[in-house]
Amino acid sequence: MADSAEQTLPDFHNxxxxxxxxxxxxxxxxxxxxxHFGLSAQRVRGQFPQTQEHPALDPVIEPFxxxxxxxxxxxxxxxxxxxxxxxxx
Numbered sequence: 694m695a696d697s698a699e700q701t702l703p704d705f706h707n708x709x710x711x712x713x714x715x716x717x718x719x720x721x722x723x724x725x726x727x728x729h730f731g732l733s734a735q736r737v738r739g740q741f742p743q744t745q746e747h748p749a750l751d752p753v754i755e756p757f758x759x760x761x762x763x764x765x766x767x768x769x770x771x772x773x774x775x776x777x778x779x780x781x782x
């Protein structure tokens with residue numbers, strides 16, 4: 694018999710992705726530039742026709758051997774573009 698919580702949850706055949714629960718960061722790729730990104734985008738354009746560009750995230754590293762310190766939250770506002778043909782500046 695299914696758990697009562699499982700019975701009340703919706704069942705999506707193609708669930709929407711609305712949150713991130715895991716983040717991974719890597720060292721900067723010094724030799725990668727805009728041309729490489731363009732070539733990569735060209736290969737997957739058929740599968741992912743819509744794109745969005747956002748500023749790079751600041752590195753966040755969580756050390757587990759030190760006590761966490763509080764710091765003020767930071768916010769930034771981005772202009773969203775939902776046009777299939779792209780948005781100009």
